Amino acid sequence: MQMKTNQRRMLPASIALNVFCVVISLICIVPVLWMYVSSIRGNASFMLNPIAFPKEFVIQNYVAASRISSIFMAMGNSTLYVIFSLVLVNIGAFITSYFFSRYEFKGKNFIFSVYLAGMLIPLYALMVPVFVQYKILGLLNNRLALVITYFAMQMPLAIFLYRSFIDGVPRELDDAATIDGCSIVQRLSRIIFPLCRPIIGTISILTAISVWNEFAFSVILTPKTNLRTVAVAVRFFSSDIKVDYTLQFAGLCMVTLPILLLYIAFSKEIMKGMISGAVKG
Amino acid sequence: MFEYFGGWMIPTPKIIKEPTMRSFESKEVKTIYKFILPWFILFCFALVIPIFTCLGISFTSWRGGPKINFNGIDNYVRLVQDAEFWNAFGNNLELMAYLIVGQIGFAFVFALMYNSKLVRFKELHRRLIFLPCLLAPAVVGMVWQLVYRIDIGIFAILFRSLNLENWIIPWLDSPKLVMPAISIVLIWQYVGQYCLIIMAGMQNINKSVLEAAEIDGTTAIQRAFYIVFPLLKSTIFVLLMLVISGCMKLFDIFFIMTNGGPGNSSMVAVLYSYNLAFHSNKLGYGSTSAIGVVLLSFLLIIIMKQFTKRIADEN
Numbered sequence: 001m002q003m004k005t006n007q008r009r010m011l012p013a014s015i016a017l018n019v020f021c022v023v024i025s026l027i028c029i030v031p032v033l034w035m036y037v038s039s040i041r042g043n044a045s046f047m048l049n050p051i052a053f054p055k056e057f058v059i060q061n062y063v064a065a066s067r068i069s070s071i072f073m074a075m076g077n078s079t080l081y082v083i084f085s086l087v088l089v090n091i092g093a094f095i096t097s098y099f100f101s102r103y104e105f106k107g108k109n110f111i112f113s114v115y116l117a118g119m120l121i122p123l124y125a126l127m128v129p130v131f132v133q134y135k136i137l138g139l140l141n142n143r144l145a146l147v148i149t150y151f152a153m154q155m156p157l158a159i160f161l162y163r164s165f166i167d168g169v170p171r172e173l174d175d176a177a178t179i180d181g182c183s184i185v186q187r188l189s190r191i192i193f194p195l196c197r198p199i200i201g202t203i204s205i206l207t208a209i210s211v212w213n214e215f216a217f218s219v220i221l222t223p224k225t226n227l228r229t230v231a232v233a234v235r236f237f238s239s240d241i242k243v244d245y246t247l248q249f250a251g252l253c254m255v256t257l258p259i260l261l262l263y264i265a266f267s268k269e270i271m272k273g274m275i276s277g278a279v280k281g
Numbered sequence: 282m283f284e285y286f287g288g289w290m291i292p293t294p295k296i297i298k299e300p301t302m303r304s305f306e307s308k309e310v311k312t313i314y315k316f317i318l319p320w321f322i323l324f325c326f327a328l329v330i331p332i333f334t335c336l337g338i339s340f341t342s343w344r345g346g347p348k349i350n351f352n353g354i355d356n357y358v359r360l361v362q363d364a365e366f367w368n369a370f371g372n373n374l375e376l377m378a379y380l381i382v383g384q385i386g387f388a389f390v391f392a393l394m395y396n397s398k399l400v401r402f403k404e405l406h407r408r409l410i411f412l413p414c415l416l417a418p419a420v421v422g423m424v425w426q427l428v429y430r431i432d433i434g435i436f437a438i439l440f441r442s443l444n445l446e447n448w449i450i451p452w453l454d455s456p457k458l459v460m461p462a463i464s465i466v467l468i469w470q471y472v473g474q475y476c477l478i479i480m481a482g483m484q485n486i487n488k489s490v491l492e493a494a495e496i497d498g499t500t501a502i503q504r505a506f507y508i509v510f511p512l513l514k515s516t517i518f519v520l521l522m523l524v525i526s527g528c529m530k531l532f533d534i535f536f537i538m539t540n541g542g543p544g545n546s547s548m549v550a551v552l553y554s555y556n557l558a559f560h561s562n563k564l565g566y567g568s569t570s571a572i573g574v575v576l577l578s579f580l581l582i583i584i585m586k587q588f589t590k591r592i593a594d595e596n
Contacts, residue, residue, distance in 0.1 A: 014399040021400050024391060025409040028473065031424050032412065034435065050433040092320035099317055105310050111321055118328055120582060122530035124551045125574040126328060128558045128567050129335030135345070136334070152327030155320070184312060213417035215533040220559070231419040235537065245427065252420050259415050267408050270415070275477050279519055 035256075039249035046246050061250035065237060068247070071254055073226060074233035080143070081229060082211045085150035089207050090200055092151065093158035098188060100159070101166040102174065119156040124216050131220045141224045149217050154207045157277050165199040166192065202273035205266060209259060230255045332575070339569040344562050356569035366570055368545055369553040370577060372460060376549070377528045379464035385520050387468065388475035389513075393505050395476070396483055407480075410473035418470075422537035425466045429453050453539055456546035463538060463547060467531075475520055482516030483509065518589045525585055529578035550574045 038046055039061055041054045066072055099105075100112060130149060131140075139145045169192060177187045193200075215231040222228055234255050237248040263270055339356055343349045360366055391410065395403055413421070429452050431437045440448045452462040486509065494504050510517075532551045535541065541548035541556065551574055558567030 010399065017394060017397060017399050018401055021394055021406050025406050028410045028413055028469070030435070031421075031428055031469075032416070034428075035424050047433065051435065051438055092323070095316050096320055099313050103309075103313055105313050107314075111317065114321075114329060115324065118324065120526065120579070121328075121575060122526060122551070122578045124530045124532040125554070125571050125578065126331060126335075127532070127551065128554055128564070128571040129331035130327070131558065132338055132564060132568065133331040133334050148323060148327045152324045155324050184316075209415055213415075213419070215417065215419045216536075219536075220555075231417045231533075234417075234419055234423060245433065248423070248427075252423060256416060256420055259417075260412075263412065263415055267411075271407070271411055271477060274411075274414070274474060275481060278474060278523060279478060279481075 032256075035249050036253050038246055039253045041246050043244050043246045058246070061244075061247045062254065064244075065247050065251035065254065068237060068251075070225065071230070071233055071251055074228055074230045075255070075258075077143075077227060078212055078229045078231075081147055081150060082208045084147045085154060085211050086204050086207045088147070088151040089154045089158050090203060093155055093162045093203065094193060094196065094200075095188065097159050097162035097166055098192060101163050102171070115156045115159055118152065119160075123153060127216055127220055130217065134221060141222055141227060143222070143227060146218060146221050146227075146229075149221065150207075150211050150214065153214075153217075154203075154210065157206070158203045161199055161203055161273075161276065162196065165196060169195055201266075202269055202276075205262065205270055206273050206277055208262070209270070212259060332572075335568045335571060338565055339572050341565040342563075343565040345564050352565075356566050359566065360569050360573050363570075365545060365548070366550070366553060366573065369548040369550045370574075372546075372548060373528055373531075373550050375460055376464055376467075376531070377525060379461060380467060380524050380528060381521065383464060383468040384472055384475050384524060385517065387472050388479050388520070389510070391472065391476045392479040392483060393501075393509065395480060397501075407473075407477065410476060412473070413470045414474045416470070418533040419537055421466065421470055422534045425469075426453070426538050429462060454543050456543050459539060459543065459547040463534065466534065466538070471527075475523075478520060479513065479516060482513050486512050514592075521589070522582065522585060525581050526578065529574065529581065550577070 034051070037054060038050070040057050040059070041052075042056060042058050045052075045055070096115075100108065134140050134142070134145045173191055173195075174187060177191045182191065212229075213231055214229065218229040218232050234251055237251040338349075340351055340353060341349050342352050342356075394400060395406060400406070427433065428435045431449050431451050436452075437449045440446070450458065452458045490508060490512075491504060494508055499507075530551060531549055532555065535547060535549050535552050536555070539547045541552055550570075554567050554570040554574060557563050557570055561567075
């Protein structure tokens, strides 16, 4: 009885709270929805009424968008950068964190604090320095320069996550492997690395997302059209003489789609990974 | 055995803990370095050495040509007197104020709501509010540029349908409103992340404390302010650090949405040094201002650390 009256008393509050939450969630996705809905509309009807459900389904926007800004080339480039930095970060951070976790050695604290400083520094303040370095070395417009930068950008966070994971892997496994005659390389690659599967997934996803979205370093290091990444390429949808908004939306949608698909597939892992990443940083 | 629990169940004697960290022989240290150093060198090459190169160049008047003239501390003297640089840094601080109130404040309110037993579809809500922070800042900037348009933008249409015609101002072209307008974008994009961090912090709060307070007849709002908020202090500090360091490195969204305009009213520090180096070709002075940004953000972080330490000590 007591319970029931309590529930009835709570009903208005409950409705208000739920409505409020729905509104918040809507606000969070409306710009994204707007982008996708408008991308399949004709520009003329969009200009008449920018907020409306599409009556027609115009695929031309996508065709035209891919023609104008060589978006597929940019997506290919970005994929390449993602794969290379992902492999480098995973191997580098795994090896480094393993030794950080298991051994006490001279210079460990120094190396660790340099990585840590890489996390604290405002990354984009390094734009000018990084540009100057590759200009001096003549490595501008070189894919390698960008991949190395992305690798270094992701390294501190990856080391943090790997290290705290490997700290939880029992040392007895190492000892057993050593007694059974594993070399250090075998111990790393056959025993410990396979155990790190969950954290490998997290770091790969985080790296993929941040490299795919990265803009600033790509602007300065690879200004050439055929080397640029998706985040840079999207700016060139609007450089047409006549501004075609729906076409621009189509381009933005294409660039965003891989991220959204990844999010739909791995939303739990992504949320967890990004939060632990943010807090550690 | 108990070492796996971090030794917190039984105070582990030091003697037992020592052998787990292998004592180092010089041969072993060499092997370790053989594995670690290549990655460390690559990292230093990419991010650490540039800082020192930049430090060197910051004492020159290099404009990208073959000739490099050293001019001592002239650049630094100029930087200290550079009104535009301080205006840009001031904009960073202004933004920081908006974001601290906006991101952390909203995130706290949302987190409280999502924690309530009354809300349905929590998981879906969580996923949706987190979605924006996965989008590329470049994409977000371009979409919001259109959202703020006064002819086809969402806000303009909304206000027009509510008969609030005089609320429709070209927000991004108004020197006064451009910073609040862009901070709304940033709040929109990152509030989900902050909210989830706060929710993770709330899970560590002992439920029985809240239940006891509920039985004692407190309202939900009282519980939020007098119990949850104080217990979340360390989480809030983490978020403050995140806002500050995140704020200093903002670049792409400003570059895309306003490029510092109108005038210099949305110029931020990193964008200013970018413009110096790449548009005016003043690589020397641009490096000086980049070093200035690094120093200022470290200063802010140190001040923040001291501040939080003092508050933590008081309790």
